[in-house]
Amino acid sequence: xxxxxxxxxxxxxxxxxxxxxxxxxxxxxxxxxxxxxxxxxxxxxxxxxxxxxxxxxxxxxxxxxxxxxxxxxxxxxxxxxxxxxxxxxxxxxxxxxxxxxxxxxxxxxxxxxxxxxxx
Amino acid sequence: xxxxxxxxxxxxxxxxxxxxxxxxxxxxxxxxxxxxxxxxxxxxxxxxxxxxxxxxxxxxxxxxxxxxxxxxxxxxxxxxxxxxxxxxxxxxxxxxxxxxxxxxxxxxxxxxxxxxxxxxxxxxxxxxxxxxxxxxxxxxxxxxxxxxxxxxxxxxxxxxxxxxxxxxxxxxxxxxxxxxxxxxxxxxxxxxxxxxxxxxxxxxxxxxxxxxxxxxxxxxxxxxxxxxxxxxxxxxxxxxxxxxxxxxxxxxxxxxxxxxxxxxxxxxxxxxxxxxxxxxxxxxxxxxxxxxxxxxxxxxxxxxxxxxxxxxxxxxxxxxxxxxxxxxxxxxxxxxxxxxxxxxxxxxxxxxxxxxxxxxxxxxxxxxxxxxxxxxxxxxxxxxxxxxxxxx
Numbered sequence: 001x002x003x004x005x006x007x008x009x010x011x012x013x014x015x016x017x018x019x020x021x022x023x024x025x026x027x028x029x030x031x032x033x034x035x036x037x038x039x040x041x042x043x044x045x046x047x048x049x050x051x052x053x054x055x056x057x058x059x060x061x062x063x064x065x066x067x068x069x070x071x072x073x074x075x076x077x078x079x080x081x082x083x084x085x086x087x088x089x090x091x092x093x094x095x096x097x098x099x100x101x102x103x104x105x106x107x108x109x110x111x112x113x114x115x116x117x118x119x
Numbered sequence: 120x121x122x123x124x125x126x127x128x129x130x131x132x133x134x135x136x137x138x139x140x141x142x143x144x145x146x147x148x149x150x151x152x153x154x155x156x157x158x159x160x161x162x163x164x165x166x167x168x169x170x171x172x173x174x175x176x177x178x179x180x181x182x183x184x185x186x187x188x189x190x191x192x193x194x195x196x197x198x199x200x201x202x203x204x205x206x207x208x209x210x211x212x213x214x215x216x217x218x219x220x221x222x223x224x225x226x227x228x229x230x231x232x233x234x235x236x237x238x239x240x241x242x243x244x245x246x247x248x249x250x251x252x253x254x255x256x257x258x259x260x261x262x263x264x265x266x267x268x269x270x271x272x273x274x275x276x277x278x279x280x281x282x283x284x285x286x287x288x289x290x291x292x293x294x295x296x297x298x299x300x301x302x303x304x305x306x307x308x309x310x311x312x313x314x315x316x317x318x319x320x321x322x323x324x325x326x327x328x329x330x331x332x333x334x335x336x337x338x339x340x341x342x343x344x345x346x347x348x349x350x351x352x353x354x355x356x357x358x359x360x361x362x363x364x365x366x367x368x369x370x371x372x373x374x375x376x377x378x379x380x381x382x383x384x385x386x387x388x389x390x391x392x393x394x395x396x397x398x399x400x401x402x403x404x405x406x407x408x409x410x411x412x413x414x415x416x417x418x419x420x421x422x423x424x425x426x427x428x429x430x431x432x433x434x435x436x437x438x439x440x441x442x443x444x445x446x447x448x449x450x451x452x453x454x455x456x457x458x459x460x461x462x463x464x465x466x467x468x469x470x471x472x473x474x475x476x477x478x479x480x481x482x483x484x485x486x487x488x489x490x491x492x493x494x495x496x497x498x499x500x501x502x503x504x505x506x507x508x509x510x511x
Binding site for chain 2 (some may be wrong): 001090091092093096113115
């Protein structure tokens with residue numbers, strides 16, 4: 001079973017928002033980085049990417065053949081995707097356990113687990 | 120419930136569980152379990168006694184294999200078949216004891232926290248209780264189509280997200296048992312407000328869990344709580360009028376239920392249980408067996424409040440303290456509880472104020488409680504209390 005692990009930063013601190021990030025002390029900052037590295041090194045994980053802030057997003061729609069482009073993410077800024085990786089595991093409990101190790105989950109964000117469609 | 124119905128419900132869960140265990144698909148299991156029972160009506164000769172579980176299991180399994188091979192809807196899931204799936208003759212599979220019991224795995228799947236609680240409840244009643252979708256819909260006062268949709272979504276999610284069919288490993292077990300017990304207790308409480316069959320189903324599930332998890336004190340604790348509450352069923356109503364514990368005719372209490380509850384509670388204590396169900400069972404036992412030892416009940420509520428942090432438990436503690444030390448002490452504990460919208464807070468305050476002769480305040484409290492309930496029996500009880508206040 002393959003799961004897409006969608007990371008939502010919520011209002012949590014990331015290095016991209018220096019003021020928020022500075023609320024963590026140096027040890028906590030290092031721990032966050034180490035945790036993401038450990039997740040990427042976990043068997044079954046295909047590392048994905050962290051995304052730049054939702055404010056940098058551009059949303060595109062096509063109506064009647066005309067492309068419309070708007071500023072900002074499809075979801076609200078607060079709900080926008082912050083990063084992702086793929087995890088292959090036997091069952092959902094394994095994915096839940098790994099999701100709980102993602103720093104965003106304990107820092108005010110959340111991880112959404114989506115089974116990947118298989119054909 | 121007749122013996123036949125009991126046997127049917129027991130067997131339903133067993134057969135359903137074996138099929139899920141083998142093929143990992145709850146939707147398929149539901150369809151072929153249904154078919155196996157229909158086949159039994161058609162093909163099983165009742166003069167040979169009741170249909171054996173083994174016969175049903177083999178029949179259900181054969182139907183599943185058949186579908187996976189032939190039916191286009193299921194063909195995409197043919198990978199669920201394994202090569203050694205031999206189609207046995209169901210007549211060879213007669214011994215119930217030969218059938219592995221996988222209901223425990225099944226209940227952990229049904230009560231997985233990745234499913235919404237209302238779906239957990241519905242699925243548990245369908246998969247383990249053998250209730251039909253229509254029966255479950257009626258119990259929860261929703262249209263049958265809504266309940267069917269809820270069940271379909273839950274079954275699909277189990278497959279799509281690969282919710283495991285297993286007894287959780289030790290590090291997850293306590294938390295997941297908590298989820299299972301919460302579902303069973305919810306089913307019981309739904310039944311307590313009148314839909315008796317749900318309470319009986321919850322007790323049946325509780326007994327099965329106590330058999331399957333004999334070393335878990337909270338499992339025995341929950342079963343004991345349900346048995347003690349259920350023992351007072353006949354005494355809780357006089358006709359259609361609600362009768363409170365203190366006014367109940369104790370000769371109507373079911374001594375069989377109380378004795379069984381007592382045994383379960385003893386078992387939980389021998390296992391050193393002191394979780395929230397064991398504490399609730401101890402409180403219920405004190406009412407049932409010791410004639411309400413209020414001092415001890417107040418202590419138990421103090422422990423329970425520490426464990427749960429629930430303001431409703433604090434309210435119950437205040438009621439027990441009022442009985443033990445007097446109404447003033449109880450009223451003081453009720454001050455500031457965040458239960459302004461909770462009818463039982465106002466009903467309990469009304470009772471204590473009445474005892475203190477503070478009639479006007481008592482009337483206000485009862486009137487407030489009345490605005491917070493639509494239940495006809497509760498409304499009549501509160502109205503009687505109000506009327507009695509103004510009688511000399």
